[in-house]
Every structure is written in structure tokens, then in C-alpha cells.
Amino acid sequence: MKPLLHVAWASAWNRRHTLAFVVASIALATFLLLALERLRQDIRTSFVQAVSGTDLVVGARTGPVQLMLYAVFRIGSATNTVKAESLRELAVHRAVAWVVPISLGDSHRGMPVVGTTTDYFTHFRYGDRQPLALAEGRAFGGTLDTLYQAVIGAEVAGSLGYRLGQRITLAHGGGGSLAAEHGDKPFEVVGVLARTGTPVDRSVHVSLQALEAIHLEWAGGAPLPGVRIAPEQARKFDLEPKQVTAALVGLKSRSAVFVVQRWVGAYEAEPLLAVLPGVALDELWQAIGVGERALLGISVLVAVVGLLSLVAVVLAGLGQRRRELAVLRAVGAAPRHVLLLLAIEGALVTLAGALLGALLAAAAVLAAGPWVQSQLGVALQRGAPDAVLWGLWGAIVAAGMLAALVPGVRAYRLSLADGLSPRS
Amino acid sequence: MIEVRDLRFAWPGAAQDTLVIERFDVADGEAVFVQGESGCGKSTLLALLAGVLVPREGEVRLLGEPWSRWRGARRDAARADHVGVIFQQFNLLPYLSALANVLLPCRFSRRRAARAGDPGAAARTLLAHVAIGDDHWSRPAAELSVGQQQRVAAARALIGRPELVIADEPTSALDAARRDEFMALLLGECRANGASLVFVSHDERLAAHFDRHLRLPEINLAAPLDPVLPGDSSPRGGRSGLAPTGGRPG
Numbered sequence: 001m002k003p004l005l006h007v008a009w010a011s012a013w014n015r016r017h018t019l020a021f022v023v024a025s026i027a028l029a030t031f032l033l034l035a036l037e038r039l040r041q042d043i044r045t046s047f048v049q050a051v052s053g054t055d056l057v058v059g060a061r062t063g064p065v066q067l068m069l070y071a072v073f074r075i076g077s078a079t080n081t082v083k084a085e086s087l088r089e090l091a092v093h094r095a096v097a098w099v100v101p102i103s104l105g106d107s108h109r110g111m112p113v114v115g116t117t118t119d120y121f122t123h124f125r126y127g128d129r130q131p132l133a134l135a136e137g138r139a140f141g142g143t144l145d146t147l148y149q150a151v152i153g154a155e156v157a158g159s160l161g162y163r164l165g166q167r168i169t170l171a172h173g174g175g176g177s178l179a180a181e182h183g184d185k186p187f188e189v190v191g192v193l194a195r196t197g198t199p200v201d202r203s204v205h206v207s208l209q210a211l212e213a214i215h216l217e218w219a220g221g222a223p224l225p226g227v228r229i230a231p232e233q234a235r236k237f238d239l240e241p242k243q244v245t246a247a248l249v250g251l252k253s254r255s256a257v258f259v260v261q262r263w264v265g266a267y268e269a270e271p272l273l274a275v276l277p278g279v280a281l282d283e284l285w286q287a288i289g290v291g292e293r294a295l296l297g298i299s300v301l302v303a304v305v306g307l308l309s310l311v312a313v314v315l316a317g318l319g320q321r322r323r324e325l326a327v328l329r330a331v332g333a334a335p336r337h338v339l340l341l342l343a344i345e346g347a348l349v350t351l352a353g354a355l356l357g358a359l360l361a362a363a364a365v366l367a368a369g370p371w372v373q374s375q376l377g378v379a380l381q382r383g384a385p386d387a388v389l390w391g392l393w394g395a396i397v398a399a400g401m402l403a404a405l406v407p408g409v410r411a412y413r414l415s416l417a418d419g420l421s422p423r424s
Numbered sequence: 425m426i427e428v429r430d431l432r433f434a435w436p437g438a439a440q441d442t443l444v445i446e447r448f449d450v451a452d453g454e455a456v457f458v459q460g461e462s463g464c465g466k467s468t469l470l471a472l473l474a475g476v477l478v479p480r481e482g483e484v485r486l487l488g489e490p491w492s493r494w495r496g497a498r499r500d501a502a503r504a505d506h507v508g509v510i511f512q513q514f515n516l517l518p519y520l521s522a523l524a525n526v527l528l529p530c531r532f533s534r535r536r537a538a539r540a541g542d543p544g545a546a547a548r549t550l551l552a553h554v555a556i557g558d559d560h561w562s563r564p565a566a567e568l569s570v571g572q573q574q575r576v577a578a579a580r581a582l583i584g585r586p587e588l589v590i591a592d593e594p595t596s597a598l599d600a601a602r603r604d605e606f607m608a609l610l611l612g613e614c615r616a617n618g619a620s621l622v623f624v625s626h627d628e629r630l631a632a633h634f635d636r637h638l639r640l641p642e643i644n645l646a647a648p649l650d651p652v653l654p655g656d657s658s659p660r661g662g663r664s665g666l667a668p669t670g671g672r673p674g
Contacts, residue, residue, distance in 0.1 A: 006524075006531070007517065007520070007528075010517070010519045010520055011519055013519065014518070014519030324517055324518075326511070327515065327516065327528075328517075328528075330474065330476070330509035330511070331509070331528045331529045331531075331580070332500055332501065332503050332504020332529060332532035332533050333500065333504075334496060334500035335496065335500075336497070337500075337532075
């Protein structure tokens with residue numbers, strides 16, 4: 001083995017320009033496979049961590065997945081709203097411990113705005129039932145005096161460079177149009193939440209009353225012409241919301257979850273839907289999982305193409321290397337040495353490609369992590385690869401070594417047939 | 425050194441035997457010149473003597489051992505230990521230095537490495553003997569001239585003092601001056617090491633350098649015999665077995 005390593009390395013180095021392309025193709029394949037798997041794992045983690053400790057999510061009747069998308073992930077919008085009165089009835093159900101209403105629809109520089117109550121900061125859980133924590137400042141007050149206060153997620157603070165005391169304005173809807181700004185009623189940032197790795201990080205939290213206040217002179221999604229209500233004047237209006245987008249519900253006992261779910265489903269005053277977050281997340285993952293598996297399949301195919309290119313290049317060069325193999329046979333190399341030589345060369349190339357690909361994937365996670373966090377709300381893990389990633393990496397290396405056996409076996413046969421002189 | 429008995433060899437798929445040799449011996453320290461035209465089976469004979477190929481029938485013995493009957497791995501190990509090979513051209517691994525090429529047999533044979541003592545020093549001594557200057561030792565073989573490559577190949581064949589050196593038309597790519605220089609060098613080193621030499625070539629002029637001169641068609645019963653040419657004193661018209669046909673007496 002030892003004499004062959006030296007020869008294999010020298011031979012591979014001699015053809016480094018050709019093999020560099022093979023290394024590059026294997027590196028790209030490895031990069032794709034590892035980066036996609038990392039993304040897939042972290043999206044899944046982000047999903048799993050998005051909400052916990054909430055027994056039911058209640059909204060207007062729609063699909064469970066759509067309800068989860070807008071209520072938890074703040075993606076898309078609700079087709080209908082829930083009457084505040086309905087939630088008050090739900091809150092007094094004997095099995096219900098707490099109800100946290102949320103109101104969505106506005107935004108700040110592309111970040112969703114969540115109208116809610118101070119109970120949100122008490123009851124909301126993510127990950128392994130972790131409560132929200134404030135990195136700086138405090139929660140908004142929830143009184144008329146503290147009406148225009150906002151608590152921002154870690155990503156909002158990080159990407160927009162906001163600190164406590166920052167004045168921000170909200171935009172009606174998804175934002176992007178100056179005409180839809182609620183510019184006359186700015187909010188003060190009074191709290192910054194610690195990072196959670198969930199959509200909370202990208203959210204701006206204000207009170208439900210504040211949302212009512214900034215929409216007083218609005219109707220049908222547009223400002224009423226000629227109507228201006230100053231921020232201070234707004235405090236004199238009835239700011240209790242009549243409708244909200246959805247509600248997070250906690251139960252006194254998990255065993256009552258289906259009872260309450262049925263109660264919500266049978267609620268007569270308006271059509272409502274209650275979903276179990278875990279079940280809905282699974283459904284959501286199933287829906288997303290098709291694309292994710294397709295991507296994984298494509299990256300596996302890319303890896304196969306990369307390894308086939310290794311086989312093709314080594315096989316194509318074999319004709320020219322028959323003299324080299326004859327020299328090795330003449331100095332005492334056995335046919336198995338010839339096979340090993342080609343296998344070692346393939347292993348070296350595969351290893352170099354796989355290492356380069358792994359480094360590329362790690363660099364991409366470091367470089368693209370903040371962008372992915374801000375655009376997708378997914379926190380990419382920057383730590384050491386886990387067992388699955390190591391397994392994938394090992395599979396590529398093993399497949400490369402197996403693939404290298406193809407030209408190795410061909411060389412083995414040629415060396416047996418050629419004798420000391422290659423026969424064409 | 426070498427004993428060939430009732431050898432028959434056919435390439436896979438061939439309708440008839442390429443080589444049929446009843447008897448062929450090479451004595452210890454003997455230098456034998458085997459002459460034959462292209463395609464008459466010279467290289468095949470060398471591959472059989474080197475144990476790279478095995479006969480369909482019959483036997484090749486090396487140092488008294490029936491190595492054509494051995495398993496492949498044992499033959500390969502024996503070749504590494506006892507045989508040095510020089511080709512017509514493309515003798516060296518082009519990406520290794522001259523020194524690394526000379527050291528190759530010692531990488532595959534502990535015996536050769538042990539007999540060389542310090543293989544690195546032995547390789548440098550051999551390179552100096554074959555007139556390769558030390559400024560060429562570390563250069564990739566591909567950068568050497570054809571003549572230099574052949575001399576490096578001779579050094580590689582001789583390192584670790586193998587008992588048998590086989591050479592397949594090693595002078596065909598050399599001009600006359602280089603050829604004579606190379607022959608003197610090769611024969612001198614073989615004699616100094618006590619190695620037997622089997623040298624095949626179509627160039628009859630080289631026969632004078634050797635202890636014995638054979639024409640392969642005369643011992644290969646599978647080959648059609650050439651007609652006797654006018655002015656040709658050699659017994660081409662018949663098979664002469666192992667009788668010396670020219671060159672110096674041993």
C-alpha cells in the first residue's frame with residue numbers, strides 16, 4: 001500500500017489539471033448535498049421550534065396549513081378574521097387556561113407586525129417550551145399611556161440596526177408604498193427580544209389597541225380622505241379590537257384538547273377552526289417536504305454525475321496509461337496493485353473533492369446565514385456537522401471509492417492481458 | 425537461471441499458439457541475445473520469462489523454481505525480487521524523478537531494497553555509473569532525453585542486483601553512438617553484478633556483444649520459418665535449438 005500511495009499521488013499530481021475539474025465537480029456535488037441537507041434540517045428545526053406550549057391555534061375557518069402559515073409563520077394573510085367576542089367566549093370555557101389574540105396585516109420594512117396583548121410575552125413558548133426573553137428593555141405597557149410602544153425581534157434589531165428608543169412607523173399591509181405608511185403615529189422601541197430562531201425574531205410586536213389607533217382614520221384598507229386623527233386624540237377613542245386574525249390558546253389540561261377543538265368547530269356565531277399546532281406543522285412539513293425531497297434527489301443526482309465524471313476521466317486516460325501500468329508490472333507490481341493504484345487515485349480525488357465541498361458548504365452557511373435568517377426566518381446552524389451530515393459526506397467518499405474501482409478493475413484486466421507490452 | 429520446457433503460449437482469442445518452445449535455458453551470468461523480426465513473439469517470450477504471462481502448457485523455471493506454476497501474487501513477488509526489466513521506450517514513469525524511478529523496484533521488493541543496502545545511495549551510485557549527472561536526478565523523467573531515459577531504465581533494472589535482467593529492444597530508439605555506449609554500459613553492469621541478461625532485438629548487429637545469439641523463429645516451433653537468404657550464413661532455414669549462432673564465446 002505504502003509504495004502505491006507515493007506513486008498514486010505523483011500520478012494524480014501529474015494529471016492535476018484534468019483531475020482538478022473532477023475535484024471541482026465532486027466538490028460542487030458535495031457542497032450542494034451538504035448545504036441542502038443543512039438547510040433542510042434547519043428549516044425543520046425552525047418549524048419544530050416555531051411554537052410550543054400552545055395547545056390550539058384558533059382562526060377563521062380555512063385550511064389548517066394556511067392558518068399555521070399566517071398565525072405562526074406570518075406568511076400570507078388570513079381570508080377572514082375572528083370576532084373578539086368569540087375569543088372572549090372561548091376564554092371562559094372551563095378547559096381553557098389562556099387565550100392570546102394576535103392581529104396581523106401590517107408591516108415594518110418588510111417585517112411583519114403582530115398586534116397582541118402583554119399575555120403574549122407570558123404564554124408564548126418556542127423550542128422546548130422556552131419562554132420569550134427580553135434582551136433589552138421591557139414589554140410594551142398595554143395601557144393608553146404606553147400605546148405607541150413596540151417590542152422588536154432580534155432579527156429586526158440586528159438587520160435594521162435598531163436600539164431602544166428608536167422611533168419607527170408601521171406600514172399598512174405588506175408595505176412598500178409610501179402612501180400606506182402610518183407615518184403620523186410613530187412607535188418607540190421599548191424592548192428587544194432575545195433571539196429565538198423562530199418567526200418571532202422577524203416580528204414587530206405592538207398592542208392590539210395601538211393597531212386600532214393607527215387604523216382609526218382608515219376604512220377598507222385605505223385612509224379616509226380629509227380625516228386626520230392625531231396620536232393623542234386617538235387615545236380618546238374606544239380602542240378595544242372588534243376583530244383579530246387568530247388566537248393562541250392554552251388549556252388547563254392537554255386531555256381536553258379535542259373537546260375544545262370540537263367546541264370551536266361547532267361554534268355557531270361564526271365559522272371557526274382550531275388546529276393542533278403539532279399536527280398542522282406535520283402537515284405543513286409534508287407539503288414542503290415534497291419540494292425538499294425533490295431538491296435532495298436532484299443534489300444526489302448531481303453527486304452521481306460528479307462521480308461518473310471521475311470514472312469517465314480515469315477510464316478515458318487509461319488507454320494512455322497502459323505503458324505506465326506495464327512499467328509498474330515490470331518492477332513487481334501485481335495486478336491487484338494496479339487496481340489499488342487506480343482506486344487510491346480515485347479515493348484521493350474523491351476525498352479532495354468531498355473536503356473542498358464540505359468547506360464550501362461551511363463557508364456558505366457562514367456567509368449566507370444572515371441572509372437566510374432575514375429572508376426565510378431560518379437560523380442556519382454554524383456548529384460542527386451532525387451525524388447525518390457526516391453520514392452523507394461519508395457516503396459520497398465511499399461512493400467515490402467504489403466508483404474508482406470501475407477503472408481499477410479495467411486496469412486490472414488490461415494489466416493481466418497486456419503482459420509487459422500494451423496490446424491494442 | 426532460466427529453464428523453459430515444452431512451453432506453449434496463446435493469447436486469449438488466438439486461433440493458434442504464439443510461442444511453442446521445447447527447450448530454452450539461460451545460464452547464471454550468461455548474456456543471451458534473442459533476435460527476431462517484429463511480431464515474432466519476442467516480447468511475449470520476455471513476458472513469459474518475467475512471469476507476467478504464464479504458458480498454456482509447459483514450464484518456466486527461474487532459479488530452479490517452477491514459477492510459471494505459482495500463483496500470480498507469488499510470481500509478482502518473485503519478479504520484484506529477482507528480475508529487472510528494460511523496455512524499448514517509455515521505460516519510466518514520466519511524473520517521477522529519475523531517482524524515484526530507479527528506486528521503484530525497492531518499493532515493491534524488500535529483498536531488492538535489502539540487497540541495495542541504502543537504496544537511495546545505491547540508486548545515486550547506479551545513476552552515476554550510467555552517466556546521469558546529479559543535476560538530472562531530481563528532474564521528472566519526462567524531461568530527460570531518450571538516451572538518458574534508457575540509461576535510467578538500466579539503472580532501475582539493476583538496482584538491488586537482480587539475478588536476471590531482461591531487455592526488450594532497449595536500443596531501438598537510440599542512434600548508433602548512443603546504442604554502443606548503452607550496450608557497453610548495460611553489459612558491464614550486468615557482468616559486474618553477476619546478472620544473467622536476456623536481450624531481444626531485431627538488430628542483428630548487436631549480437632556481437634553477447635555470449636550467445638539465438639534467432640527466435642528457430643526455437644519457436646509455432647513460427648513459420650524464413651527461407652534461407654542469399655549470403656546469410658546463419659541457419660535460418662532450419663531450427664537449431666539452443667546452439668550459439670554468433671557473438672562471443674561465453
